[in-house]
Amino acid sequence: MRAIQITAFGGPEILIPTELPEPAAADGEQVFDVVAAGINYADTHQTEDSYLAKQQLPLIPGGEVVVRDASGQRLLGLVGAGGYAQRVAADPARFLPIPDSVSDGQALASLVQGVTAWHLLRTSTHLQEGETVVVHAGAGGVGTLAIQLAKRWGAGRVIATASSEDKRALTLELGADVALDSRTPDLKAALREANGGRGVDVVLEMTGGTVFDQSLDALAPLGRLAVFGMAGRAPGTAVEPSKLMARSxxxxxxxxxxxxxxxxxxxxALTDLFTLISDGDLRPIVGETYSLETVIDAHRALLDRSSVGKLVLDPWS
Structure with missing residues:
Protein backbone atom coordinates (compact mmCIF):
# COMPACT_ATOMS: atom_id res chain seq x y z
CA MET A 1 0.00 0.00 0.00
CA ARG A 2 1.01 3.64 -0.40
CA ALA A 3 1.51 5.73 2.70
CA ILE A 4 3.50 8.50 4.32
CA GLN A 5 5.98 6.97 6.74
CA ILE A 6 8.59 9.10 8.48
CA THR A 7 11.84 7.74 9.91
CA ALA A 8 13.07 11.04 11.36
CA PHE A 9 11.23 13.96 12.92
CA GLY A 10 11.09 17.27 11.10
CA GLY A 11 9.03 19.70 9.05
CA PRO A 12 6.80 19.19 6.00
CA GLU A 13 9.76 18.21 3.82
CA ILE A 14 9.87 14.75 5.44
CA LEU A 15 6.38 13.80 4.18
CA ILE A 16 7.41 11.58 1.27
CA PRO A 17 5.06 8.87 -0.08
CA THR A 18 6.39 5.32 0.00
CA GLU A 19 5.31 1.73 -0.60
CA LEU A 20 4.76 -0.27 2.58
CA PRO A 21 3.51 -3.76 3.44
CA GLU A 22 -0.18 -4.11 4.26
CA PRO A 23 -0.87 -3.45 7.96
CA ALA A 24 -1.26 -6.50 10.17
CA ALA A 25 -4.30 -6.69 12.42
CA ALA A 26 -3.60 -7.40 16.09
CA ASP A 27 -6.09 -9.22 18.31
CA GLY A 28 -9.43 -7.45 18.20
CA GLU A 29 -8.46 -5.37 15.15
CA GLN A 30 -9.50 -5.36 11.51
CA VAL A 31 -7.81 -3.91 8.44
CA PHE A 32 -9.89 -1.17 6.82
CA ASP A 33 -9.57 0.77 3.58
CA VAL A 34 -9.04 4.46 4.40
CA VAL A 35 -11.58 6.44 2.38
CA ALA A 36 -10.28 9.79 3.62
CA ALA A 37 -8.12 11.09 6.45
CA GLY A 38 -8.17 14.37 8.32
CA ILE A 39 -5.17 16.68 8.20
CA ASN A 40 -4.87 18.52 11.49
CA TYR A 41 -2.60 21.16 12.94
CA ALA A 42 -1.70 18.59 15.60
CA ASP A 43 -0.23 16.46 12.79
CA THR A 44 2.48 19.11 12.30
CA HIS A 45 3.40 18.62 15.96
CA GLN A 46 3.22 14.84 15.55
CA THR A 47 5.78 14.84 12.73
CA GLU A 48 8.07 17.11 14.79
CA ASP A 49 7.50 15.16 18.03
CA SER A 50 6.67 18.50 19.67
CA TYR A 51 3.22 17.82 21.09
CA LEU A 52 1.84 16.44 24.35
CA ALA A 53 2.10 12.75 23.39
CA LYS A 54 5.60 11.56 22.50
CA GLN A 55 5.92 9.75 19.17
CA GLN A 56 7.96 6.74 18.14
CA LEU A 57 9.64 6.08 14.80
CA PRO A 58 8.95 4.84 12.22
CA LEU A 59 5.64 6.68 12.15
CA ILE A 60 2.69 6.97 9.78
CA PRO A 61 1.09 10.31 10.75
CA GLY A 62 -2.62 11.02 10.92
CA GLY A 63 -5.04 10.32 13.73
CA GLU A 64 -8.54 10.55 12.22
CA VAL A 65 -9.99 8.55 9.36
CA VAL A 66 -13.10 7.68 7.44
CA VAL A 67 -13.02 3.94 6.64
CA ARG A 68 -15.40 1.53 4.97
CA ASP A 69 -16.40 -1.82 6.46
CA ALA A 70 -17.23 -5.05 4.63
CA SER A 71 -20.86 -4.02 4.23
CA GLY A 72 -19.93 -0.70 2.62
CA GLN A 73 -20.85 1.39 5.68
CA ARG A 74 -18.68 4.46 6.16
CA LEU A 75 -17.23 4.76 9.66
CA LEU A 76 -15.47 7.61 11.44
CA GLY A 77 -12.88 7.26 14.17
CA LEU A 78 -9.63 8.20 15.86
CA VAL A 79 -6.67 5.87 15.34
CA GLY A 80 -3.82 7.74 17.05
CA ALA A 81 -1.50 7.25 14.07
CA GLY A 82 -1.58 5.53 10.69
CA GLY A 83 -4.12 7.73 8.91
CA TYR A 84 -1.87 8.91 6.07
CA ALA A 85 -2.15 5.55 4.32
CA GLN A 86 -4.43 3.56 2.06
CA ARG A 87 -5.21 1.02 4.80
CA VAL A 88 -5.17 0.99 8.57
CA ALA A 89 -5.51 -1.71 11.22
CA ALA A 90 -7.80 -0.67 14.07
CA ASP A 91 -10.30 -1.86 16.65
CA PRO A 92 -13.80 -1.61 15.11
CA ALA A 93 -15.06 -0.32 18.47
CA ARG A 94 -13.20 2.93 17.80
CA PHE A 95 -15.57 3.84 14.96
CA LEU A 96 -19.02 5.36 14.66
CA PRO A 97 -21.26 5.12 11.56
CA ILE A 98 -21.56 8.21 9.38
CA PRO A 99 -25.07 9.19 8.26
CA ASP A 100 -25.62 9.18 4.48
CA SER A 101 -26.48 12.88 4.69
CA VAL A 102 -22.97 13.74 5.96
CA SER A 103 -20.06 13.82 3.50
CA ASP A 104 -16.59 12.44 4.23
CA GLY A 105 -15.21 15.96 4.62
CA GLN A 106 -18.05 17.03 6.90
CA ALA A 107 -17.56 13.92 9.03
CA LEU A 108 -13.84 14.58 9.40
CA ALA A 109 -14.55 18.22 10.27
CA SER A 110 -16.87 16.95 13.01
CA LEU A 111 -14.41 14.60 14.69
CA VAL A 112 -11.34 16.47 15.92
CA GLN A 113 -12.42 20.06 15.23
CA GLY A 114 -16.16 19.63 15.79
CA VAL A 115 -15.92 17.64 19.01
CA THR A 116 -13.28 20.09 20.25
CA ALA A 117 -15.49 23.13 19.54
CA TRP A 118 -18.53 21.39 21.09
CA HIS A 119 -16.77 20.46 24.33
CA LEU A 120 -14.85 23.74 24.62
CA LEU A 121 -18.17 25.56 24.80
CA ARG A 122 -20.27 22.97 26.61
CA THR A 123 -17.86 21.16 28.94
CA SER A 124 -14.80 23.37 29.44
CA THR A 125 -16.20 26.92 29.59
CA HIS A 126 -19.89 26.18 30.27
CA LEU A 127 -21.09 28.93 27.93
CA GLN A 128 -24.08 30.81 29.30
CA GLU A 129 -26.70 32.64 27.26
CA GLY A 130 -25.79 36.25 26.57
CA GLU A 131 -22.05 35.87 27.18
CA THR A 132 -19.36 37.22 24.87
CA VAL A 133 -17.17 34.58 23.21
CA VAL A 134 -13.79 35.23 21.57
CA VAL A 135 -12.79 32.66 18.93
CA HIS A 136 -9.15 32.92 17.89
CA ALA A 137 -8.26 31.47 14.46
CA GLY A 138 -11.90 31.92 13.54
CA ALA A 139 -11.44 30.69 9.96
CA GLY A 140 -9.84 27.41 11.03
CA GLY A 141 -11.44 24.04 11.53
CA VAL A 142 -12.33 24.56 15.19
CA GLY A 143 -13.03 28.27 14.81
CA THR A 144 -15.56 28.04 11.99
CA LEU A 145 -17.62 25.54 13.97
CA ALA A 146 -17.19 27.26 17.34
CA ILE A 147 -18.55 30.52 15.92
CA GLN A 148 -21.69 28.79 14.68
CA LEU A 149 -22.21 26.75 17.84
CA ALA A 150 -21.69 29.74 20.13
CA LYS A 151 -24.32 31.75 18.26
CA ARG A 152 -26.69 28.81 18.19
CA TRP A 153 -26.30 28.30 21.94
CA GLY A 154 -27.11 31.90 22.81
CA ALA A 155 -23.84 33.82 22.92
CA GLY A 156 -24.65 37.50 23.11
CA ARG A 157 -21.61 38.46 21.04
CA VAL A 158 -18.99 36.49 19.13
CA ILE A 159 -15.65 38.13 18.38
CA ALA A 160 -13.45 36.26 15.89
CA THR A 161 -9.81 36.86 15.04
CA ALA A 162 -8.15 35.92 11.75
CA SER A 163 -5.02 36.88 9.84
CA SER A 164 -6.44 37.99 6.49
CA GLU A 165 -9.34 40.01 5.15
CA ASP A 166 -10.84 36.99 3.38
CA LYS A 167 -10.70 34.91 6.55
CA ARG A 168 -12.29 37.68 8.59
CA ALA A 169 -15.06 37.96 6.00
CA LEU A 170 -15.73 34.23 6.35
CA THR A 171 -16.08 34.51 10.13
CA LEU A 172 -18.64 37.28 9.71
CA GLU A 173 -20.52 35.16 7.17
CA LEU A 174 -20.67 32.33 9.71
CA GLY A 175 -22.19 34.56 12.39
CA ALA A 176 -19.38 36.42 14.16
CA ASP A 177 -20.44 39.91 15.24
CA VAL A 178 -16.92 41.35 14.97
CA ALA A 179 -13.80 40.14 13.14
CA LEU A 180 -10.42 41.42 14.30
CA ASP A 181 -6.99 41.16 12.73
CA SER A 182 -5.16 38.54 14.79
CA ARG A 183 -1.92 40.47 14.31
CA THR A 184 -3.25 43.52 16.19
CA PRO A 185 -0.43 44.60 18.55
CA ASP A 186 -2.71 45.58 21.46
CA LEU A 187 -5.05 42.59 21.38
CA LYS A 188 -6.39 43.20 24.89
CA ALA A 189 -7.57 46.71 23.97
CA ALA A 190 -9.02 45.50 20.64
CA LEU A 191 -11.03 42.73 22.32
CA ARG A 192 -12.42 45.05 24.97
CA GLU A 193 -13.25 47.72 22.40
CA ALA A 194 -15.06 45.10 20.29
CA ASN A 195 -17.11 44.26 23.38
CA GLY A 196 -18.21 47.82 24.10
CA GLY A 197 -15.31 48.56 26.43
CA ARG A 198 -16.07 45.62 28.70
CA GLY A 199 -14.12 42.46 29.42
CA VAL A 200 -15.05 39.27 27.56
CA ASP A 201 -16.55 36.16 29.14
CA VAL A 202 -15.09 33.24 27.18
CA VAL A 203 -11.93 32.94 25.07
CA LEU A 204 -11.02 29.91 22.94
CA GLU A 205 -7.24 30.13 22.51
CA MET A 206 -4.80 27.95 20.60
CA THR A 207 -1.77 30.12 19.85
CA GLY A 208 0.06 30.81 23.09
CA GLY A 209 2.61 33.51 23.87
CA THR A 210 1.34 37.09 23.76
CA VAL A 211 -2.05 36.00 22.40
CA PHE A 212 -2.57 33.97 25.57
CA ASP A 213 -1.33 36.78 27.82
CA GLN A 214 -3.45 39.51 26.25
CA SER A 215 -6.54 37.30 26.02
CA LEU A 216 -6.26 36.48 29.71
CA ASP A 217 -5.97 40.19 30.50
CA ALA A 218 -9.09 40.88 28.41
CA LEU A 219 -11.32 38.61 30.52
CA ALA A 220 -14.18 40.05 32.55
CA PRO A 221 -14.68 38.98 36.17
CA LEU A 222 -15.69 35.29 36.18
CA GLY A 223 -14.33 34.96 32.63
CA ARG A 224 -12.87 31.69 31.32
CA LEU A 225 -10.01 31.11 28.90
CA ALA A 226 -9.78 27.63 27.36
CA VAL A 227 -6.44 26.59 25.86
CA PHE A 228 -6.65 23.88 23.19
CA GLY A 229 -3.44 24.29 21.21
CA MET A 230 -0.01 25.88 20.98
CA ALA A 231 0.20 26.86 17.32
CA GLY A 232 2.60 29.71 17.99
CA ARG A 233 5.08 27.24 19.50
CA ALA A 234 5.83 30.00 22.04
CA PRO A 235 7.32 29.21 25.47
CA GLY A 236 4.84 28.44 28.19
CA THR A 237 3.37 31.37 30.10
CA ALA A 238 3.36 31.38 33.88
CA VAL A 239 0.02 32.33 35.42
CA GLU A 240 0.04 33.82 38.90
CA PRO A 241 -2.78 32.44 41.09
CA SER A 242 -3.30 35.91 42.57
CA LYS A 243 -3.97 37.24 39.06
CA LEU A 244 -6.77 34.72 38.63
CA MET A 245 -8.18 35.48 42.07
CA ALA A 246 -8.19 39.22 41.44
CA ARG A 247 -10.98 38.92 38.87
CA SER A 248 -12.22 35.37 39.60
CA ALA A 269 -20.93 15.55 20.70
CA LEU A 270 -20.83 13.66 17.39
CA THR A 271 -24.51 12.71 17.53
CA ASP A 272 -25.45 16.35 18.06
CA LEU A 273 -23.06 17.58 15.35
CA PHE A 274 -24.29 15.03 12.79
CA THR A 275 -27.90 16.01 13.50
CA LEU A 276 -27.13 19.71 13.08
CA ILE A 277 -25.27 19.07 9.82
CA SER A 278 -27.99 16.80 8.44
CA ASP A 279 -30.66 19.40 9.29
CA GLY A 280 -28.68 22.19 7.63
CA ASP A 281 -28.17 24.03 10.93
CA LEU A 282 -24.38 23.68 11.00
CA ARG A 283 -22.04 24.30 8.08
CA PRO A 284 -18.63 22.67 8.35
CA ILE A 285 -16.12 24.47 6.15
CA VAL A 286 -14.30 21.78 4.19
CA GLY A 287 -11.11 23.12 2.65
CA GLU A 288 -8.81 21.55 0.10
CA THR A 289 -8.33 17.83 -0.50
CA TYR A 290 -4.75 16.62 -0.88
CA SER A 291 -3.10 13.45 -2.17
CA LEU A 292 -0.23 11.60 -0.52
CA GLU A 293 2.06 13.39 -2.97
CA THR A 294 0.75 16.85 -2.02
CA VAL A 295 0.15 16.43 1.74
CA ILE A 296 3.42 18.30 2.21
CA ASP A 297 1.61 21.38 0.86
CA ALA A 298 -1.19 20.88 3.40
CA HIS A 299 1.27 20.99 6.29
CA ARG A 300 2.90 24.09 4.84
CA ALA A 301 -0.51 25.76 4.55
CA LEU A 302 -1.29 24.93 8.18
CA LEU A 303 2.04 26.29 9.38
CA ASP A 304 1.87 29.55 7.42
CA ARG A 305 -1.82 29.95 8.34
CA SER A 306 -3.00 30.18 4.75
CA SER A 307 -5.40 27.23 5.08
CA VAL A 308 -9.13 27.63 5.63
CA GLY A 309 -11.47 25.09 7.20
CA LYS A 310 -10.92 21.35 7.36
CA LEU A 311 -8.15 19.85 5.21
CA VAL A 312 -8.68 16.33 3.87
CA LEU A 313 -6.34 13.64 2.57
CA ASP A 314 -7.45 11.25 -0.19
CA PRO A 315 -4.84 8.45 -0.05
CA TRP A 316 -6.08 6.89 -3.30
CA SER A 317 -5.87 9.95 -5.58
Missing part, protein backbone atom coordinates in the same frame (compact mmCIF):
# COMPACT_ATOMS: atom_id res chain seq x y z
CA UNK A 249 -11.03 34.21 36.19
CA UNK A 250 -10.14 30.68 35.09
CA UNK A 251 -7.66 29.09 32.67
CA UNK A 252 -8.79 25.70 31.41
CA UNK A 253 -6.72 23.24 29.42
CA UNK A 254 -8.33 20.99 26.80
CA UNK A 255 -6.89 17.98 24.98
CA UNK A 256 -9.22 15.88 22.85
CA UNK A 257 -7.51 12.65 23.90
CA UNK A 258 -9.20 12.88 27.29
CA UNK A 259 -12.60 13.08 25.59
CA UNK A 260 -11.63 10.12 23.39
CA UNK A 261 -11.20 7.94 26.47
CA UNK A 262 -14.81 8.66 27.44
CA UNK A 263 -16.96 7.16 24.64
CA UNK A 264 -20.12 8.74 26.01
CA UNK A 265 -18.58 12.21 25.66
CA UNK A 266 -17.46 11.55 22.08
CA UNK A 267 -20.82 10.08 21.15
CA UNK A 268 -22.84 12.94 22.66
Missing amino acids: TAVIGFWLMHIATRPELMSA
